[in-house]
Amino acid sequence: MTTHTTHTYSTHIAWTGAANGPASDYKTYSREFLLTIAGKPPLRGTADTAFLGDPALHNPEDLLVAALSSCHLLSYLALCANSGVVVTAYEDDATGTLGQVDRNFKMTEVVLRPRVTIAASSDQAKAERLHERAHDICFIARSVNFPVRHEAIVTRA
Template sequence: MVRDHVHEYRATIDWSGGAAGPVRDYRSYSREYRVAMDGKPDFRASADPHFRGDPALYNPEDMLLISLSACHMLSYLALCARANVEVRGYRDEAEGTMRMLDGALRFADVLLRPRVTVAPGTDHDKAKALHGDAHHLCFIANSVNFPVRNDPEIVEG
């Protein structure tokens, strides 16, 4: 919903792990849950395997990294469209690092490594510079309290 530049989102998180039994101790309960949003397919998720989650399911840490990468990509593509930079491919091999900081486990850093394929004859400096602008536009990166860096590569194809 959009009102005066206010964007609202709603999600329902339903702990589906209860079918495997109640929470009685840290080792035995299921970490699986279901995510639902109106008009979109539901999906199953879990905790990170380090926290006894199912490694076959997405976890909150995965989704944060995906959100940062996707937001940067979408911001970048919009800027390229406005700047007449023809993008033919985009692939990001993003990495995030969590560690203990100030007594709490938290993300310390995310590195986005977009490899952007542009049309032959494209100004590579211009295409690369738009990543800086995309970083400043990315509202997910603007919402986190750790560095989100990017190391783009521009290739023709």
């Protein structure tokens, strides 16, 4: 018997820029918003600076790249823990590209660049292969309609 599990995620977003005046002129209205999720710290956000946002705040593009990077991290760590690969450090410098396609903007690619350190006793080839598997099971990467590539570097401690 197969059971299907569904997880639901709820957020609340409020445009806080209204305190600075209405959105009546594209060049001057505030793009600032507040994202809240029950039981978690609030996150202030805005548009990318290319779209007149505040460079000091997170924007949706940043958060999408971060979601893909963190999903890969968590998928990879789970696979390693279940496969006998001991990870001692993990960092990623991910980049996303927003391009114009058919006169509209869309995310065209995200590249993950994880740098992983494993215990000297761990199988390096297996650790490298598990990045492919992590990509395959990362549900955020499986949900987007653009390529998510990874250029992983695995080293032994």
